[in-house]
Amino acid sequence: MLNKTKKILLVQDMSCVGRCSLTVALPVMSCMGIQVIPFPTMLLSAHTGFKNVYKRDLTDDLEPILRHIEELDVGVDAVYIGYIAGAGQLPVIDRALSHFLAGDTKLYVDPVMGDEGRLYPGITKGVVEGFRGLCQRADVIFPNRTEAAFLLEETASSSPPEEILRQLVHLGAKAAVLTGVPGENSAIGAASLEADAQMCSAFAPRYPGCFHGTGDLFAAVVIGAQLNGFSLKAGVELAVCFMDECLKDAPPSPQERLYGVPFEQKLPLLLRALSGKIA
Numbered sequence: 001m002l003n004k005t006k007k008i009l010l011v012q013d014m015s016c017v018g019r020c021s022l023t024v025a026l027p028v029m030s031c032m033g034i035q036v037i038p039f040p041t042m043l044l045s046a047h048t049g050f051k052n053v054y055k056r057d058l059t060d061d062l063e064p065i066l067r068h069i070e071e072l073d074v075g076v077d078a079v080y081i082g083y084i085a086g087a088g089q090l091p092v093i094d095r096a097l098s099h100f101l102a103g104d105t106k107l108y109v110d111p112v113m114g115d116e117g118r119l120y121p122g123i124t125k126g127v128v129e130g131f132r133g134l135c136q137r138a139d140v141i142f143p144n145r146t147e148a149a150f151l152l153e154e155t156a157s158s159s160p161p162e163e164i165l166r167q168l169v170h171l172g173a174k175a176a177v178l179t180g181v182p183g184e185n186s187a188i189g190a191a192s193l194e195a196d197a198q199m200c201s202a203f204a205p206r207y208p209g210c211f212h213g214t215g216d217l218f219a220a221v222v223i224g225a226q227l228n229g230f231s232l233k234a235g236v237e238l239a240v241c242f243m244d245e246c247l248k249d250a251p252p253s254p255q256e257r258l259y260g261v262p263f264e265q266k267l268p269l270l271l272r273a274l275s276g277k278i279a
C-alpha cells in the first residue's frame with residue numbers, strides 16, 4: 001500500500017528557458033513523490049539572467065485562480081514561496097496563506113531577491129520588506145548570503161554563518177538554511193539552524209563559475225526530503241550531495257551555466273535516497 005501522497009503549493013514563476021523556479025521544483029517534487037499545485041506568479045520567456053526577456057506578470061490571474069482552488073477545497077501539506085513578480089502580489093499570497101496554513105501545513109520561504117551582493121533586476125524595496133514578513137512566519141527559510149543581508153538590513157554581511165543564522169531565526173523563522181557557505185579547502189555548502197539547536201553544515205567541492213537556479217534546486221530537494229520525513233540536517237546533506245552529483249558533470253562554459261543546473265539525468269539519485277540506499 002502506498003502512503004498518502006503529500007501536496008505542496010508552489011508559489012513561483014514559470015521561466016521557459018533556464019532551469020529555475022517551477023521548471024526545477026516541479027520535476028524534483030514529483031520525483032520525490034509529492035503532488036504539486038503550482039500558483040504561478042509570473043510567466044517569462046527565460047529567467048532574468050538572460051537579455052530581452054518577455055515577461056507577463058500574473059498578479060491579476062492569481063485572485064481568480066485562488067478563488068477556484070478554494071472552491072475545490074484542496075488542502076496542502078506545505079506551501080513553498082519563491083520568486084514573486086512584485087510587492088503587488090503580497091496581498092493575494094497572504095490570502096492564499098490564510099486559506100492553506102491550517103493544522104500541520106508547513107510554510108517554506110526562499111526569499112529569491114538577489115545574489116553576489118546585488119538584488120535581481122526588478123526586485124524592489126517592497127519585495128524585500130514583503131519577504132521579511134513572509135520569512136518571519138516561515139517554518140524554514142532558504143536565503144543565500146546576499147538575501148540574508150537584505151533580510152537583516154545589512155548591506156554586506158561578513159558575519160560568520162552561525163551568527164547570520166541566529167539573527168535570521170531571531171527574526172522569527174523557526175529554522176533557517178543559509179546557502180553559499182564557504183568551507184575548508186575551497187569547498188562550498190550550506191548551514192542550517194533550528195531554534196535552540198546547534199548549527200549543522202554540509203559541504204562539497206566548489207566548481208568555478210555561477211550556475212543559475214542553484215538555490216531553487218537546493219531548496220526543492222530539502223523541502224522534498226522534509227515532506228518525506230527527513231530531518232532538516234539530513235535534507236540539507238542530501239541536497240548538497242545531489243547538487244555535487246549534478247555539478248560535477250556540468251558543462252564548463254559560462255554560457256551553458258546560464259541554462260541552469262543539469263539535474264534531469266540525476267533524478268534517480270533522489271529516488272534511491274528516498275528508498276534509503278543513499279543519504
Ligand code: PXL
Nearest residue numbers: 013020021047048049083213
Ligand atoms: O533562480 C532564481 C530566479 C527565479 N526566477 C527568476 C529569476 C531568478 C534569478 O535570476 O530571474 C525569474
